[in-house]
Amino acid sequence: MTPRPRDAAGTRRAILDAGRAQFARDGFERVTIRSVAAEAGVDPALVMRYFTNKAGLFAEAAALEVVLPDLTGLGPGAIADALVDRFFELFDDSPTFLVLLRAAATSGEAAERLLAVLLEQAGPALATAAVDRPAERAALVGSQILGFAFVRFVLGAPALTAMDRAEVRAWIGPTLARYLTDRDLGPA
Amino acid sequence: MTPRPRDAAGTRRAILDAGRAQFARDGFERVTIRSVAAEAGVDPALVMRYFTNKAGLFAEAAALEVVLPDLTGLGPGAIADALVDRFFELFDDSPTFLVLLRAAATSGEAAERLLAVLLEQAGPALATAAVDRPAERAALVGSQILGFAFVRFVLGAPALTAMDRAEVRAWIGPTLARYLTDRDLGPA
């Protein structure tokens, strides 16, 4: 074989992109270093060279930063819209969220990471918008968002995949808003 | 080794129980026929004998029937309570739902099965309670229930694991009720 042109940065990125795509589609276990290398058009040994091992590749492919906009001072409706919009950005942007969602189902480590994203990254911003019990309210918002993502992207329910952004807002926005601001919710 | 006492039915059940427990904890890929056999106190070859292969064992371990109570004529609050109660029964009863939830994340086949449970088993009962757009409303109810289960059982968020049945009712019951009966939801 005529060797691939030398390009460390490009090779690394090609591997990472292919890895992220496969982790997003199949989860951690079903992805092999060989399959990633093949999709990236690269020798399998290079995957080891740049990411040490399969776990190292996954760790980078699943690195997720969920920066929520500042929600202070916004009304319930505006908060909900902002959350739905950010949700769409995250999923359109890159499949990283799906990588973490799929892997969390069968890996305790990935589950911890996704929980940390929910609690430590999204949590504080959600807490500023919660009228009380911030931990409960943030977790409930997360449960509806992750559940929606699961049924739409993982299960592929037609009723949800058919919805555009405005429809998603109209359906689940009020739920998110109430989880944060409805005082009638929760135990008396 | 002194052979195990001959007991086809008992051996089969022991294998199935151990398999379901491990699939519920680790998903499909991480479970091995050897690990199931070890937990069941059985020779690995017997797993093959009774279930043909790993997929056959999984198929039985993930067989789920979600029978919903008749919801016709019930008010929104009563419907929501019935759904939450059934949810708790399902998860307390056996880990089958968790088996399917975990596996669906990384297996297209399992995802189809879980979607079928949602659409074909729970769907019709939910549709009788929906004021309109039954497909959308049923899918949204499913998204909140699956999302809650995911964050509580898979991610283990303390705020949700700490809730007892009454608290879960008080928090997500109104959401489920509104998804079925609130005419202000969805696109105008």
Place this chain on the structure above:
DNA sequence: GTCTATAATTCGATAGAC
């Protein structure tokens, strides 16, 4: 019905040449 032995495959990882 239960168990032993092993075939066949697949995969992660390493060593070292180019």
Place this chain on the structure above:
DNA sequence: GTCTATCGAATTATAGAC
């Protein structure tokens, strides 16, 4: 920086003895 060759481990699955 890229690639070849291969090792060693783990796993599913089979054949057949007891």
